[in-house]
Amino acid sequence: MNLLNTIIIGLKEIWTHKFRSLLTMLGIILGVASLVGMAAIIKGMENGMKETMVAMGGVDKVLLRIQDVPDWQDHLADQAPGRTMLDVEALRRSAPLIRLVSPAMEIEDATATRGEKRTRPAVLMGAWPAVLDMNLHTLAHGRFFNAIDEEEARSVCVIGTGIRDELFGKPEEVGHEIIPIGEEILINGQPFTIIGMFMQYMSEAEIKEKARIAKEGNKQKSGPKRQTGWGRKGGWAFWSKNNTIYIPLNTAWVKFRAVGDLNGVPDPRLTDIDIKVASLDMLEPAIQQARNVLLITHRGIEDFTFQTQENQLENINKQIQNARLSGGIIAAISLLVGGIGIMNIMLASINERIREIGTCKAIGATGFDIFTQILVESVVVSLVGAVLGVGASYGFVQVLQALTPSANTPIITPAAMLVGVAFSAFVGILAGLIPAFKAASLDPIQALRYE
Amino acid sequence: MALLELRNVSKIYHLGGEEIRALDDVTLDIGIGEFCSIIGPSGSGKSTLMHILGCLDSPSKGTIKLDGTEIQKASTRELAGIRNRKIGFVFQFFNLLPKLNVVQNVELPMIYSGIGGRERRVRALKALEQVELSNRLKNRPSQLSGGQQQRVAIARALVNDPKIIFADEPTGNLDTHTGEIILALFRRLSQEGRTVILVTHNPEIAAVTPRRIEIRNGKIADKVDAKLAGLDRLPKAAGSAEPVTAPVVPSA
Structure with a gap:
């Protein structure tokens, strides 16, 4: 059969x-x-x-986080130094397994204005040029700040396309792409000159959607234009990456921190130190090395921890x-x-x-x-x-x-x-x-x- | 040597402690090319005899030789093979597979014997030619008349070139005229050298066959009941009917 x-x-x-x-x-x-x-x-x-x-910086990025001191160091809690430039210098000089150190000083609740228009950036921070490599940014127009901008604490900024969309208009609405290099905007009331702009970051789905619109033409919607939600199409990560303003680290210090908060106390602490290791295979030893260095600069107070993207991948x-x-x-x-x-x-x-x-x-x-x-x-x-x-x-x-x-x-x-x-x-x-x-x-x- | 040799064959059923001898010490020879009928009232054991002769069932006692091989101890698998190659069955209700067309129905036994597709087709067509049905190859059984269906069934029985053809009431479901055509077909097959065994309770059919075996209470009757065998209906002038044969005594 x-x-x-x-x-x-x-x-x-x-x-x-x-x-x-x-x-x-x-x-x-x-x-x-x-x-x-x-x-x-x-x-x-x-x-x-x-x-x-990947949009948040790739697998080899390690975040240096603040944490409460361990119980047995409780009596030293008020001496905890936090993350400072001292740590950054020490890591750069004494931890060869670490390829890149990017300090950041974030200004919270910032507002950027231009004429009548205003927006609240997702991220406004003072940074070193290392941040480009750290957060995988690609500069599409203009330039990034250099050592002189940093040294002289110049009032310059590099923005993402989301900020441009809010302050100058979206290409879809204006009809052409505005490249606002050389324009002046106010950040928390202080004038800054735009010297560079990043490319537009999109998820795969958004890229497909955009290609579809380009091919078929956007369907005209009738009725008044409405704001729908927070416009976070494509997910939070892409939205915040596009709504970023970077200024030189020294500028952030001089313009927003040195004067201090309401009490008039200057705050030299960094809000972030991000690290990239030389190779992923050496992730564990690199972190150990960084830890050893930081334990010296922190006088043995363990008020920090490392968060790897690998944890996140896991x-x-x-x-x-x-x-x-x-x-x-x-x-x-x-x-x-x-x-x-x-x-x-x-x-x-x-x-x-x-x-x-x-x-x-x-x-x-x-x-x-x-x-x-x-x-x-x-x-x-x-x-x-x-x-x-x-x-x-x-x-x-x-x-x-x-x-x-x-x-x-x-x-x-x-x-x-x-x-x-x-x-x-x-x-x-x-x-x-x-x-x-x-x-x-x-x-x-x-x-x-x-x- | 006879084609079928039964020696002291019994088939015993046990029903609620009671012993029922459906076949009781039957000894019988059927030769090559014989055309015979097995007759008897219902309950006489004629179906049991046919099942045992047709290798559908094994006897409780006694020995059976079919074409020189003993089959009383064969496994069910071996019996299936014997049925496939040496025996052709024709049933009262035709028993064609409704989902297959005429050619596929005729090809079925060859599928079980593992014959290749091309040869199957050739042999099926030849068998259908023998029953004069070459013009209805692609029809379903339901699209055929009763007589045509029975001829397909005969073609199916013939296709593996068996030594014996068993027909269980082959005309029971047909009108008289169609029945006669089918019986003529069987006679022709026996003249071609095949053993044809008809199982019937219809005297008119038994009358057609030269040899009649009557079963009574599980035993072969010494003298065939003339009425049951339809002998009284035979026109005397026909002369085709051979003298009533007594049960054949086993010969050497």
């Missing part, structure tokens, strides 16, 4: 009972669709998270794994339910065909022939269901993409499809075993007499 014939007979069996077969397959179709769809959503999430992580992976596991279990359950449906229908089908089976046995079919016949039919039903399910998942993902155009786009992976199809084949075999055994062990005489 060759396999091809059996498969053809199995397909015929499905075709003769189209509606019944469709209902039977529905369990498998939904199971595979939910498995593939779920995997696609999770893949989209993963991509979004990793994209965000977190992302853990989240993804959890999502996969729960999604996979749900899909597996629905596939099993589909398998039970198949078993049920196969049992009904062999009951209907007892005389046929008897005839086949009378003309020379062995039990094994009948067994494979029924088993193949069951597998064919589940495989056809699986293929339809993969098709359905494609439609499902299209619908999801239409519903959420910019956020983490679901991506169908071939691996998920393969797993879905393989698992349904397995379920098909499992579901076919009992009916096949039942059919194979029928007594030909009884079967021939069966009415």
